[in-house]
Amino acid sequence: MDRLPTIEDVARAAQVSRQTVSNVLNTPAIVKPETRKRVEVAIRKLAYRPHASARRLRMRKSSTIAIRLDPMTNGISGALLDRFLHALTEQADARGIRILLFTAADPAAEIEQIRKLRAGADVDAFVLTATFHGDPRTEWLVEHDVPFVTFGRPWGVNDMNNPKHLWVDVDGFAGMREATLHLIDAGSSRIGFVGWPSLSGTGDDRRRGWQAAVEERLFPGDGDLAALNLSVEDLLEDARDAVVALLESDERIDGLVCASDTLALGAMIAAASVGRSDLPIIGFDNSPVGQAIGLSSVDQALDEVARGALELLLGETGGDLVRRDAAAAGDTRHRLITPHLVIRQPLRLLAPDAVSIPTATKNAVGNHRNGKESQ
Amino acid sequence: MDRLPTIEDVARAAQVSRQTVSNVLNTPAIVKPETRKRVEVAIRKLAYRPHASARRLRMRKSSTIAIRLDPMTNGISGALLDRFLHALTEQADARGIRILLFTAADPAAEIEQIRKLRAGADVDAFVLTATFHGDPRTEWLVEHDVPFVTFGRPWGVNDMNNPKHLWVDVDGFAGMREATLHLIDAGSSRIGFVGWPSLSGTGDDRRRGWQAAVEERLFPGDGDLAALNLSVEDLLEDARDAVVALLESDERIDGLVCASDTLALGAMIAAASVGRSDLPIIGFDNSPVGQAIGLSSVDQALDEVARGALELLLGETGGDLVRRDAAAAGDTRHRLITPHLVIRQPLRLLAPDAVSIPTATKNAVGNHRNGKESQ
Structure with missing residues (x-):
């Protein structure tokens, strides 16, 4: 295709109406999962970018998101973050995004690692896990205008809706x-x-x-x-x-x-x-x-957590990093996932x-x- | 320090003799673990490079090793590779090496991912897991002269000592x-x-x-x-x-x-x-x-497996990638780790x-x- 793909091209490829493609982009919850998936595949295949992407920062060709992996894992509960990592890697890969791992002994060391990774221009955004009361990492990231999302709410912070702190969490x-x-x-x-x-x-x-x-x-x-x-x-x-x-x-x-x-x-x-x-x-x-x-x-529905984290960072589709400003972001700055018994x-x-x-x-x-x- | 560090600098920093440093570099098994660790810390701190590194390819500043992470993990046995990943990330980090994750549905897809990652010059070497009889991945990697190490022996291959196939495995x-x-x-x-x-x-x-x-x-x-x-x-x-x-x-x-x-x-x-x-x-x-x-x-002594994989790729110390040629490699082309009950x-x-x-x-x-x- 010599021109940029249009929404009509996506509709044709996915064998759905133009309106359905629009729904997938704007109100995905009302679209049947199978249909949604088919449209998303077509969007990826055609590398279609909705107009909204005008306000997105285009990432380098091989976009990378970094996440800390702890050296030791608690045998039972620690596996949770491993399973999150599997889900995140799989869903990032589908968007052409790589996951880079680093380690850090404590929050200060994690900030230092993030600083280094940013300086080397290796990494476009960060996923942080295990937020806690008085977490210094998120404060630093906001101050330095580093794109990030946390798996975990900003506990103990008065304003959980700070538009600069994107987060996904599970409704415990x-x-x-x-x-x-x-x-x-x-x-x-x-x-x-x-x-x-x-x-x-x-x-x-x-x-x-x-x-x-x-x-x-x-x-x-x-x-x-x-x-x-x-x-x-x-x-x-x-x-x-x-x-x-x-x-x-x-x-x-x-x-x-x-x-x-x-x-x-x-x-x-x-x-x-x-x-x-x-x-x-x-x-x-x-x-x-x-x-x-x-x-x-x-x-904890970790697939949904991973999807939410990537959608907050990257938008609903595609692999372009979003730096959302408060006005544009609306209610898409955090996700509280309902777990199931x-x-x-x-x-x-x-x-x-x-x-x-x-x-x-x-x-x-x-x-x-x-x-x-x-x- | 204005000049390059010498073996004497390392000995002084680690409060050991020059001979001990040499032993750590050449015959680490004869050095007490605590002493070895102290020397390794000094080597890293001073960024000391032994002369042997002349035959090593220096990696880019932020060196990266990639490994496949499967989307799904079998609840019980699958966690083994997660634990290996923790050990690998920790030990790579100590050498200034990052771990990049990708996914692949099958061996052909994995080869394609490796090809892409190589083309983008994002990745310096690969760690492959779960080798099997007739594994097409390792054959491809050898043919294309891509630095790699496998966790798993080249099952079914006549020559397990092929110097181009570095491997670590556990002695089941x-x-x-x-x-x-x-x-x-x-x-x-x-x-x-x-x-x-x-x-x-x-x-x-x-x-x-x-x-x-x-x-x-x-x-x-x-x-x-x-x-x-x-x-x-x-x-x-x-x-x-x-x-x-x-x-x-x-x-x-x-x-x-x-x-x-x-x-x-x-x-x-x-x-x-x-x-x-x-x-x-x-x-x-x-x-x-x-x-x-x-x-x-x-x-399975996964810490030893991870250490072995990195040592085969990078040499005993430091973060320089080795492309070992058969003559120079000696018996350092594979490691069979003894597990413990x-x-x-x-x-x-x-x-x-x-x-x-x-x-x-x-x-x-x-x-x-x-x-x-x-x-």
């Missing part, structure tokens, strides 16, 4: 509320929450989801919420010990929701060790470990031998985090 | 032999093997390790090895069904070794469902899933309800691979 409140309502619908009436200590933006959000469902449907008495609310580090052993104590102090508990699959597996082991291997437990993250043992869990029938664990519960459990679990101990 | 034979000997030492005398169908280079290597240990120590009778040797796809359900059949047909079996943690978890579920949740089972990969449920497994006390699984073994098990497991089924 909605996910944990749904999980709790599921247990209530299935007959649970006294449901504990196993979460992380505050201030954890993500953890507190999930805790509020549990609390909302309990208050809506179970009308807890004075002090009940506090008694049912555990806060532990994201460690199997800590969760197990806390849940053993909870179950032993309150025999009426008939369900648990947990802020991560790591905590949920600790809770499963605890329940088995006090003879309650049938206790309903729901985790969060839908991790490979959870899937393998049949743990019910809240799935996955219910499974779990493998049930045998209680450790009665004689040696503490030791046997200790050994069985003590090696999980550092497998080399017992070599 | 040694790992599986050690696992089998461990069970024999602990009292097992009839040990089954759960592996993949041939021709799987990796799987056949692991199978031979089991066979060697059994032949050395248990003197199997005619047909015993064949009866104890299962071949199934790397799926939980397939392993479970095959192991149920094996255990029901042969009650004397008192141990199982498996070519992956996926197969081992299937075997654990099978053992529990026939009332043998105490059957000793060892997996392979030391996956996060295995660690979480206390599965004994063979650890990690023994844990497993969580024991409760047999599914007696009445409904097949269905309950089916449901519990049927959702593992596609969690959305039961939403």
Whole structure:
């Protein structure tokens, strides 16, 4: 084709109407996924650029987005960011964008890496993960006018709608509320929450989801919420010990929701060790470990997170980087993805031998985090 | 420092002798790890280049190595390559090398991606994973003189020592032999093997390790090895069904070794469902899933694999790419890493309800691979 492709060319290639192409570009949610996909393929194939791209910065031929990959990964929950990386790489690749990895020991080191990568003109934009209260990285990126998007809300910042901070996040409140309502619908009436200590933006959000469902449907008495609310580090052993104590102090508990699959597996082991291997437990993250043992869990819809991150950076189609200004951006500066509950029938664990519960459990679990101990 | 750093500068900075620096550069295995690390830090800090680097191609300032990341990851075994990627990124970063990700649906698409990345001069070298019999990628890379290293041996090729094919691999034979000997030492005398169908280079290597240990120590009778040797796809359900059949047909079996943690978890579920949740089972990969449920497994030492891959490409120190010619390369063209056995006390699984073994098990497991089924 000698001229630039038009919207008509795309419509013809995708065998749809001009209006459908326009819908895919402007209001994709109203287009059937198969149709949308067909149009997107045609757009890519023809390298069609909608007029909106006039306000976009064209990237170099081989556009690159960089993301930090941590040296170590926590066996259960850490895999979440690996799965996000797979989704991001796949979807970026479909737009002709490469993903570059770097490492950094802490936020200051990450800023330094970003500075270097920018100086070398190697990288066009950055994806940041694991935002937290008082995160210095995003402040620096905004100040230096570096294109970026975060997987994670700007926790603790007054204005979550700052147009210079593009973000995608998963609605942990909605996910944990749904999980709790599921247990209530299935007959649970006294449901504990196993979460992380505050201030954890993500953890507190999930805790509020549990609390909302309990208050809506179970009308807890004075002090009940506090008694049912555990806060532990994201460690199997800590969760197990806390849940053993909870179950032993309150025999009426008939369900648990947990802020991560790591905590949920600790809770499963605890329940088995006090003879309650049938206790309903729901985790969060839908991790490979959870899937393998049949743990019910809240799935973060990482494909949608990755798509959202790229769309915020690049626009709905094509591979041109957008530096959105506040006026033009409208409501496309952030995405809150609704996760979905996955219910499974779990493998049930045998209680450790009665004689040696503490030791046997200790050994069985003590090696999980550092497998080399017992070599 | 106005002049180029010398070996004496490195020795002074690391507070060791000149000879020790030389040893680190030439025969690192004889240097204590702490000392070696100190010297390597000094080498990096001073940007010291040994004379050997004269025969190296200097990379551009921001050197880049590319690796394929698959869109989907198998929940249990797929995480292995994610863990390799973490190790590779960390160790590359310490040498000032970036890792670039791309995707490819099949080997032909991977070759096309490599061609494009080379054409754009974006990438200096490639790391390939999952080599297989008749792998067209490595042949293409050798023909086109592209610097690369594979994680995986050139299976099915007559000359594994082709100097143009740098490779690192894990000695699956040694790992599986050690696992089998461990069970024999602990009292097992009839040990089954759960592996993949041939021709799987990796799987056949692991199978031979089991066979060697059994032949050395248990003197199997005619047909015993064949009866104890299962071949199934790397799926939980397939392993479970095959192991149920094996255990029901042969009650004397008192141990199982498996070519992956996926197969081992299937075997654990099978053992529990026939009332043998105490059957000793060892997996392979030391996956996060295995660690979480206390599965004994063979650890692939991925840090060593990553280090080996980079050393083959870049030399023992520094960030200069090596195109080794056969004469200069000596025995540094491949690395066979010895894995190590990690023994844990497993969580024991409760047999599914007696009445409904097949269905309950089916449901519990049927959702593992596609969690959305039961939403």
